[in-house]
Amino acid sequence: MKKQLLSRISLALSLIVVILLTGSLIRQPKEVKANVTHSSFTKQNSNNMTEKLGQANTNFGFKLFSQIFAKDGRKNIFVSPSSVAIALQMTYNGAAGSTKQAMAQTLQLQGISLAELNQSQLALTQTLAKIDPKVQLDIANSLWLREGFPFQPEFLQTTEKYYQAKITNLDFKNPNSVKIINDWVSQNTSSKIPKIIDEIDPSSVLFLINAIYFKGNWEKEFFKSATKEQPFTLLNGTRKQHPLMSQRGKYRYSETSEFQAISLPYGSGRLSMYVFLPKPNIKQADFYRNLTAENWQQWMKQFSYREGEIVLPRFKLEYELTLNEALQALGMGVAFQNQANFSNMTPEQVKIDEVKHKTFVEVNEEGTEAAAVTSVAIMPTAALPTEEPFKMVVDRPFFCAIRDNQTGTILFMGSIVDPK
Template sequence: GQTYTHGQHHPVRQPPRRLLLPKVKIIRGQVKLKKNQDSECDENTPPEEIQKFSQAVMAFSIDLLKQADPEFKKPNLIISPFSVALGLLQLSLGAGEKTQKILLETLHMQSVKCLHSTLNTVRHDLTESVMKIANRMYLKKGFQIKKDFAKKAEKWYGAKPHNLAGSKEQNLRLINKWVNDVTEGMIPKFLSEIPANMVLMLLNAMYFKGVWRNKFDPSMTVQDVFYINDDLTVPVDMMTAQKFPLRWYIHEHLDCQVVKLPFKGNTSFVVLMPQQFQWNLSKILDNFNLTDVYNRIPRPKQTLFRMPRLNLDFKLELLNPLSNLGLGHLFSNPDLSGISDEQLFVSSVQHQSNLDLNEEGAEAAAATAVITSRSLTSYSINRPFLFFLFEDSVELPLFLGYVRNPSPDSFYKKKELNFQNSEGKDPIFGNRDPLFAPVGCFYRNLEGSKNQNCWSLPD
């Protein structure tokens, strides 16, 4: 979402008013598509424009993921650049020529014709089939927006203006309730406060619920290990399917194993699991080409398949990442005269994404005989990986991120007892990567061993 705010009144000139842009998203999965006849240019949005739009979102997604965690040190990360783009494009409806040019260049969308109608088509198609997408404008009492901006925002984004007429506490409850309702309870408290000088808030909330095309049986989920590296592991609940029609291969150029897991409809969860523990995520992202990756995917093969149950929740203030991508102008002195005659600037772009991958919808398999790994090929997603969630028919990335530790609150287990060398450094990780380096060495009795070393992640 986004927020506009204002400063104190000056006898001659009113200071810029701040805009707050909070972003929300959530996930779980399912899909199909339908043509939207409402078009900015003609009655049908050309398929090539939707393709260009999807390619632009892909490019922006990779840019934003790199900026969200430049050194790739967080245990896990999930973002929805598509949702961020929705908010920024809504803002562009009221932007002057220079500000709009900067916005569209950052989003890689300067060549997309009939941009807002194209996005409107995509938004309606996704809402019909895959997810719930909702946009809303909240206005501070007494703040007026231009009628043309309000009309376009409602036409292309379905964002109706709502006045905040209550107390701060009442307004906060109102906004959080709306987000909670749209995300079906997965984000119950998006905002902790409303800035005092906020005049306009653009909110975007998304909820995606996926149903696996090939379901997992919850009774077969077992606790297993996830390898942080060659020597460190963490416990994880591993979902298991005995005869899973798995499609995977080794992409030599990316040096990754690629796994494509379909949801019902046209949505897929795509995993890129590097061949080595010491992987260069930036290099993988720079060389990632979805069409190339998809073209190589083989026929499915019945496999004894395991993957971790995941529950990821990630919050991020995007002001710095977006500034690093060239949008600093938006937070200092933008031209948003199409929204209001008052001088406005964006004060915050808040983003929250949540991913819950589990066995939901799984059917019991009481009549199925237990199949051992001797009779089937086996495959396990049991080490750090990059992931994307795509709408396949238009190759649109809805979410992306990575998992380096699916159990960040658990203790590490390490085989070697003496983890420090004479210099007090970790012999494997040198100066101690924040993900892997222990904040202290804990000695506990584990399975009867008095000298088992364990580590916990730093906060």
């Protein structure tokens, strides 16, 4: 199968205005409309279900990151577990039998019914959309259907109702279809990810795409005049000069015998970037071995306000990998095989061909911008801290994550070994 036909996930740091395709830009394809309305449920039920889904997504995110790190640990890694989860959860709605069970295990959805999942995802998306007037966070989904191929109406209705997906029929034999899909991707990533496919194989039947865009200025921006060229130590011990930003203030901070950690808030403070710097005597592999969802939850409780100084590198990077092996290692190999069961999606026999992840990120004195695109292509089967002011100098490889402090949702996470 051609790699261009498979799932792709991308991240970018940049401002975005979401513009849907219109007749003034290109010929508008026929869209599938589902006559459905959003169901209502109590605020308490919504909060409980959102919390349950948030925990499932966190568990999945760290397990996925662990698999990626095992393969690419000596390289920069930056992924969006939220984007991967949403794209696969849309796909999960079409699964049945052992395929559904395998995907539930991989996505950590045991104990969550399909109805709870979909209602929770809608509630979570709506909550994140109103996250902070000083922060921009956009989540968009789309389904691109092969014209004339049969799909289950309930599957289409569900993705439109709960994932607010744009659903479009396309003639995959028409070369303009590639441009239509890529235009949607580009528009939802401010052109940082200009395309996700180069061509469409006539046997492709569906692309499920998720896009997440985030832009947030630091609650307290770094002064550019304080940024200095200083040594940054790489994994091999080599030291290179790199711009390191610095500022003093009061921060949520934590320190153990293994690491220093700081929370750098955006906007009004609901969203933060968490930076974990392993101590010099701690091996990278040992730190990431302890980076589990369970430990993460405990670490989040250990932060307290402290006066101190943070020195952080500016960084910008691109990253790309195929997720097939990682997802199969987590238990959903059957979804990629000829015996895959997606009968709740289509009466025809189909499978997932490939899942890819591509990222771009940039952090500077003003703040952070990030976006994620996930495309799933469906194919036919063939130590206790003191109260003294701290100093945290991030001049060696570190871990970072962008987190919603209210729901616990982790939008992005990464291991930065070379900030340039």
